[in-house]
Amino acid sequence: MALGNSRTGKQVSKVATVPKVSGPLSDAKIMALRPATSGQIEYRDSMVPGLRVRVGTTGIKTFVLRKRIAGKNRNLTLGRFGERLTIAEARKKARQILSDVELKADPAAAVPKPQRRVVHAHTLNAMWPDYRQAKAHLRTVGEVERIFKQHILPEFGDRAADGITRSEITRFIDRIAKRTPVMARNVLSQFSAFYSWAMPRLDRLPGNPCRDAGRPPKPKARERVLTDAEIGALWHVLDGEGHPFGPAIKLLLLTGQRRNEVFEAERSEFDLEKRLWTIPAARAKNGVAHFVPLSNPAFALVKGLLEHDRGDKLIPARGNWEAGPSGFSKAMTRLRAGLEERVGEPVPHWTLHDLRRTMATGLQRLGVRLEVTEAALNHLSGARSGIVGVYQRHNYFDEKGAALKLWAAEVARLARAAKAKSKRPR
Structure with missing residues (x-):
């Protein structure tokens, strides 16, 4: 705790005391306090006289106790609000200081002297x-x-x-x-x-404190798969989205690859002559290099995205050619709203990862073998995991190409059906 004096006009002008918040201060109320627009603001506690929460322009909240000692107003800094110093702990500390001030012959001796902060080598x-x-x-x-x-x-x-x-x-x-x-x-x-x-x-560490810490339950596996009507409508919504999210999400839907594998793709990964996308092991989630044959629609999207000649990214961020795009939350809000408007009814929540599951489900419906579907997704489970994966080295390259071509044709069919439906009188 630090001892301060706020009697000077300069300090007083920088600290504004506002009326008490409704009811006693609580941790929730303190967390909700907004940063000061300038200087500092103090919020008074109704339970302990002189106890306040000081909020600066950075949003940091500090407990202070204002007390008149030996004829002088003193500000006693109790510490920063947080897990180690809640409002309950601050009240306890403030009451103890007030009691010590009343009992000691030398009131100033009741105030703990500020301690030098020791920088621990093992922080x-x-x-x-x-x-x-x-x-x-x-x-x-x-x-x-x-x-x-x-x-x-x-x-x-x-x-x-x-x-x-x-x-x-x-x-x-x-x-x-x-x-x-x-x-x-x-x-x-x-x-x-x-x-x-x-x-x-760390000699003094008896064990891993995370080992027995509370662990949130594993979330339920998502099962969301877009319907045929939603797939077709989404294609047209993406037509209106434009760069970068429109073509990028179309590529994601057509290839079934992971979001980061698409949005962080490098230009050097694409061979237009061979119509091949090679995702290197360093970027693949499972650490296994993945070869993605490009269907005609996917090839056209990649060719269009490669027309820019700045930076190494297939889909660069606006204003930063060396980084992938940002703003996913706003883009998804637009796309979800656009899909509902296009379908004409509420659409259950969906994410970009659901498009990967949608393609996998669609391939199964179209009669593609499970091991080929998993190969297309670069998914090492089921038919391609364990002892089978050790001895079965076939990469299903030709089969993947046929499957992705079949899926691209299905997406095109669903898009045509959605377009025809939108033209019918309601």
Whole structure:
């Protein structure tokens, strides 16, 4: 805690005290407080006299206790609001200080002296570069880095790794799970992997705190498959979407490949003379290089996308030719609304990954053998996994080409049917 004095006019002008929020302060109410537009704003607590929450322009919320000591107004900084200092803990700390001030002969002695912050050599921030280097050989190192920088380091970066508890991790994961259960499981898995690496390097760490932390339940497997009417209507909606999402999602629908494999594709992966798309092992989810024969419609889309001559990406972001596009959420909102308008009725929620499942289901309906369907999807399960996968080395290249050609013809048929239906009087 830090001792401050807010009697000067300069300080007072920067801190504005507003009326109490309705009812006592709570953690939920504090979390909902918006950043100050300028300076700082203090919100008073109705349960402990002098206790306030100070909010700055960055949105950081700090508990302060204002008390008159030895004839002078003092601001006592209790600490930053968060998991380690909730409103309940702040009230407890404030009441103790108020009690000490009343009892001590020297009131100023009741105020704890500010302590120098000790930078722990084993904070997550300090250990992260070595851990990142240890994982540099992994194909998924980009995902490891993304999860650490977006989730783990902002929450625990300045904490000693051997001081983070199982309950703290559980609460952290629970908060993420309220928004995205799948991401919560991924974050916990990456955090646990870090501790497996860190344990031999931390003498005081008794065990992996992630091991017994609460884990969100595995989400139910999705079963969404677009109907024939939805497939045909979606094709026309994509006609109106334009670059980059229109042609890119058409390519995704025609080939059944994963979203990142399409949107992060490099120009060098395509051989127009052979009408072949080669997804390298480094980019394939299962680490196996994948050869995708291009049907006529897919070939036409790729040829059109390759007309630009800037950067290495097949589908570059606007204004950044070396990166893939962003703005997926807004694009999907437009496409879902457009599909409902085109179909003329509510459409169940669907995602880009559902298009991959839709193609797989469509190939089965068209009589394509399961092992060929799995080969087309580069999916190592079922017929291509286990001992069978070890000895069965046939890559089904010709069969994949025939299957994708058949599926492209089916999508074209459904698009024609949707167009004809839209012309009929209602």
